[in-house]
Amino acid sequence: MSRFWNNKVKELVPYTPGEQPKDKKYIKLNTNEFPYSPSPMVEDIIKNYDFEDLRLYPDPDVSELKNEIASFYGLNTENIFIGNGSDEILAFAFMTYFNSGDKIYYPNITYSFYPVYSDLFDLKPETIPLNKNFEIETDDYKNLDSGIILANPNAPTSIALGRDQIEEIIAANKDNIVIIDEAYIDFGGESVLELTKKYDNLLVIQTFSKSRALAGMRLGFAAGNKELIDGLDKVKFSFNSYTINRLSIKAGTAAVKDSEYFLKTVEALIKTREKTKKVLKEYGFFVPDSKANFLFVSHSRISGEELYLKLKDSGILVRYFKKPGIDNFIRITIGTEKEMEIFEEKIKEILKQNK
Amino acid sequence: MSRFWNNKVKELVPYTPGEQPKDKKYIKLNTNEFPYSPSPMVEDIIKNYDFEDLRLYPDPDVSELKNEIASFYGLNTENIFIGNGSDEILAFAFMTYFNSGDKIYYPNITYSFYPVYSDLFDLKPETIPLNKNFEIETDDYKNLDSGIILANPNAPTSIALGRDQIEEIIAANKDNIVIIDEAYIDFGGESVLELTKKYDNLLVIQTFSKSRALAGMRLGFAAGNKELIDGLDKVKFSFNSYTINRLSIKAGTAAVKDSEYFLKTVEALIKTREKTKKVLKEYGFFVPDSKANFLFVSHSRISGEELYLKLKDSGILVRYFKKPGIDNFIRITIGTEKEMEIFEEKIKEILKQNK
Numbered sequence: 001m002s003r004f005w006n007n008k009v010k011e012l013v014p015y016t017p018g019e020q021p022k023d024k025k026y027i028k029l030n031t032n033e034f035p036y037s038p039s040p041m042v043e044d045i046i047k048n049y050d051f052e053d054l055r056l057y058p059d060p061d062v063s064e065l066k067n068e069i070a071s072f073y074g075l076n077t078e079n080i081f082i083g084n085g086s087d088e089i090l091a092f093a094f095m096t097y098f099n100s101g102d103k104i105y106y107p108n109i110t111y112s113f114y115p116v117y118s119d120l121f122d123l124k125p126e127t128i129p130l131n132k133n134f135e136i137e138t139d140d141y142k143n144l145d146s147g148i149i150l151a152n153p154n155a156p157t158s159i160a161l162g163r164d165q166i167e168e169i170i171a172a173n174k175d176n177i178v179i180i181d182e183a184y185i186d187f188g189g190e191s192v193l194e195l196t197k198k199y200d201n202l203l204v205i206q207t208f209s210k211s212r213a214l215a216g217m218r219l220g221f222a223a224g225n226k227e228l229i230d231g232l233d234k235v236k237f238s239f240n241s242y243t244i245n246r247l248s249i250k251a252g253t254a255a256v257k258d259s260e261y262f263l264k265t266v267e268a269l270i271k272t273r274e275k276t277k278k279v280l281k282e283y284g285f286f287v288p289d290s291k292a293n294f295l296f297v298s299h300s301r302i303s304g305e306e307l308y309l310k311l312k313d314s315g316i317l318v319r320y321f322k323k324p325g326i327d328n329f330i331r332i333t334i335g336t337e338k339e340m341e342i343f344e345e346k347i348k349e350i351l352k353q354n355k
Numbered sequence: 356m357s358r359f360w361n362n363k364v365k366e367l368v369p370y371t372p373g374e375q376p377k378d379k380k381y382i383k384l385n386t387n388e389f390p391y392s393p394s395p396m397v398e399d400i401i402k403n404y405d406f407e408d409l410r411l412y413p414d415p416d417v418s419e420l421k422n423e424i425a426s427f428y429g430l431n432t433e434n435i436f437i438g439n440g441s442d443e444i445l446a447f448a449f450m451t452y453f454n455s456g457d458k459i460y461y462p463n464i465t466y467s468f469y470p471v472y473s474d475l476f477d478l479k480p481e482t483i484p485l486n487k488n489f490e491i492e493t494d495d496y497k498n499l500d501s502g503i504i505l506a507n508p509n510a511p512t513s514i515a516l517g518r519d520q521i522e523e524i525i526a527a528n529k530d531n532i533v534i535i536d537e538a539y540i541d542f543g544g545e546s547v548l549e550l551t552k553k554y555d556n557l558l559v560i561q562t563f564s565k566s567r568a569l570a571g572m573r574l575g576f577a578a579g580n581k582e583l584i585d586g587l588d589k590v591k592f593s594f595n596s597y598t599i600n601r602l603s604i605k606a607g608t609a610a611v612k613d614s615e616y617f618l619k620t621v622e623a624l625i626k627t628r629e630k631t632k633k634v635l636k637e638y639g640f641f642v643p644d645s646k647a648n649f650l651f652v653s654h655s656r657i658s659g660e661e662l663y664l665k666l667k668d669s670g671i672l673v674r675y676f677k678k679p680g681i682d683n684f685i686r687i688t689i690g691t692e693k694e695m696e697i698f699e700e701k702i703k704e705i706l707k708q709n710k
Contacts, residue, residue: 001582001585002555002580002582002583002585002586003530004451004452004502004532004555004556004582004583004586005451005452005582005586005589006450006451006452006453006454006457007454008450008454009450009451009586009589009590012589012590012593013593014588014589014591014592014593015592015593015596016592017412017415017592017596017597020412020414020415028411031412033410033411033412034410035410036410037406037407037409037410038406038407038409038410042406042409043406046401046406046602047402051392051393051397051398051401052392052393053571054392054393054397054568054569054570054571054572054606055388055389055390055391055392055393055568055569055570055571056383056388056570056571057372057375057386057388057564057570057571058570058571058573059375060372060375084439084595084598085595085597085598087594087595087596087597088594088595088598091594091595095361095363095364096359096360096361096364097359097360097361098361099361099362099363102361116593117593119593120590120593120594147359175358177359200357200359201359209412213409213410214409214410215409215410215411215412215413215597216408216409216410216411216412216413216600216601216602217409217600217601217602218413218597218598218599218600225357227356227357227359227360228357228359230356230357231357231359231360231364233369234360234364234367234369235364235367235475236369237369237370237371237372238367238368238369238370238471238472238474238475239442239443239446239475240439240440240442240443240446241370241372241442242372242440242442242570242573243439243440243443243573244573245571245572245573245600245602245603246571246572247401247571247572247600247602247603248600248602251409
């Protein structure tokens with residue numbers, strides 16, 4: 001510890017991203033990356049880019065990508081904010097809509113970056129337990145006295161609320177900001193992007209790291225009414241004017257343009273997920289109904305930690321959270337059909353050894 | 356204003372980046388971009404990149420680029436931090452080394468993002484006036500009671516302190532963090548990177564946006580003793596694990612590798628700067644001795660604002676700051692030799708009209 005760290009930094013416990021091991025080649029089912037390449041249009045546009053222009057700052061407003069997203073989702077450009085990954089937008093949202101000392105409500109089991117942000121920005125987290133089926137009970141989120149953040153589908157449980165359920169929560173918290181983190185929405189959930197036109201207290205955040213296959217380019221976006229977006233802009237322009245580089249703007253724009261590829265690859269992923277889900281159920285796993293690009297599963301005969309370690313031994317990385325309530329689970333990112341077949345084989349072997 | 360903005364955001368006055376007009380093609384001498392292309396190795400490495408990998412998260416530690424920088428400057432990897440532009444590092448540094456309410460010392464005329472960060476993170480700025488020649492008086496920065504940030508060369512004055520002068524300040528503030536922002540150091544200033552081995556209170560920040568010709572890719576780095584760097588890492592990993600994307604890592608690494616191109620283009624820029632300086636002096640301008648890639652100049656016969664507007668009319672953008680003490684100056688980024696010849700012609704015409 002340096003004597004120059006401030007009091008906050010001394011206590012800070014950062015978020016731990018999933019392992020990115022460099023020692024050997026794993027089948028990586030641990031960080032919810034998309035198993036298919038980005039749209040071929042991404043490669044085209046970058047290879048044909050005028051590299052001389054990299055000497056120039058990017059457009060700080062990221063207008064080209066904002067316009068493309070707005071047009072794809074039937075929103076207006078002024079309702080879109082672009083971030084360097086959706087995590088950056090989450091950080092800015094915590095900085096924009098909460099005063100130090102404010103309460104913030106989220107489930108006791110959810111994306112583990114929310115407690116880190118709460119800590120970093122001095123908020124008071126009020127965690128609300130999931131029900132015994134690992135679901136969010138919408139009634140628990142009505143008429144609260146401060147802002148709410150919900151991942152939908154929730155992570156790492158994979159379970160989604162329907163649009164109507166989310167709307168109930170938004171409508172029952174008209175004086176509170178409600179942030180819906182839709183990182184995994186494209187895999188079968190119902191987005192509430194459209195509701196940003198109806199409610200001034202709703203901010204929806206999505207990412208290009210999952211369904212758009214661009215985790216490596218760092219892009220996310222938020223949608224909300226103009227004044228909510230203006231607030232994010234004020235914070236961003238007080239933090240770093242140019243968060244999105246020239247090639248990311250081009251890559252993101254191409255990925256949104258190629259909607260055919262997007263729909264086709266997402267459909268393939270959902271098909272693989274349903275197949276894997278079926279197999280795991282046959283093997284006796286508890287498998288909640290996932291609307292995400294991952295499954296969150298447990299087995300009565302083998303612990304989550306043991307599963308994680310045995311899979312790692314056999315060259316497959318999944319994510320294990322050593323946390324109360326979910327420490328018997330593993331989170332399995334859906335890979336290609338071939339990867340999931342190998343995974344299913346390994347699981348079968350491991351279960352045999354644990355008879 | 357949204358009713359969901361917090362108290363801080365309501366009052367926040369963001370940094371204003373230089374104009375990036377889309378209406379017509381200007382000779383852009385207003386945002387201190389480098390006039391030459393990035394190293395050809397940048398284009399090569401990106402064009403040969405395996406685009407399938409863009410579906411995967413980047414290395415959150417950015418090790419490849421850290422190693423390259425460490426090796427180029429004779430430092431260790433553990434002493435390097437990489438940011439999404441040097442502005443992001445500045446923001447993280449304000450978040451790491453200062454408690455809310457702390458004082459921070461910087462010149463009354465300097466990079467105008469420092470007051471914005473001070474405001475965003477609730478610090479108390481103590482501004483110290485430059486002397487009548489627009490220089491930093493080193494004695495004013497000795498034995499202070501809180502942290503210091505200095506741009507060297509200073510912006511927008513273009514004037515540099517020598518290494519010995521900076522070391523005097525660091526040595527006379529052993530219990531205070533001293534941040535030296537070396538965004539423009541490669542154009543003739545003396546870097547204190549080496550002194551990070553000697554002083555545990557020194558953080559040096561540099562950028563790839565100027566001498567490395569990569570403003571469009573958003574890269575900066577900081578160097579300091581391991582514990583200072585660990586603090587920045589704690590904050591970064593509590594904010595956004597993956598701030599640097601895959602192509603930026605590759606671009607930055609290639610730019611550092613191609614040291615021959617770097618030295619050649621920087622030398623060309625310095626030559627052009629000295630030529631422009633000489634011409635402007637002949638025209639009667641006050642021109643401080645710039646060690647940056649820009650000149651900060653004033654003329655007794657025409658106001659800074661008028662100069663700025665007339666140049667803009669004739670297709671040349673320079674930067675004008677409507678601020679007390681410097682409102683008679685313009686800041687001129689050094690472009691290519693050809694661009695500067697056009698600029699000199701226009702200046703000559705404008706002065707003729709103002710006889």
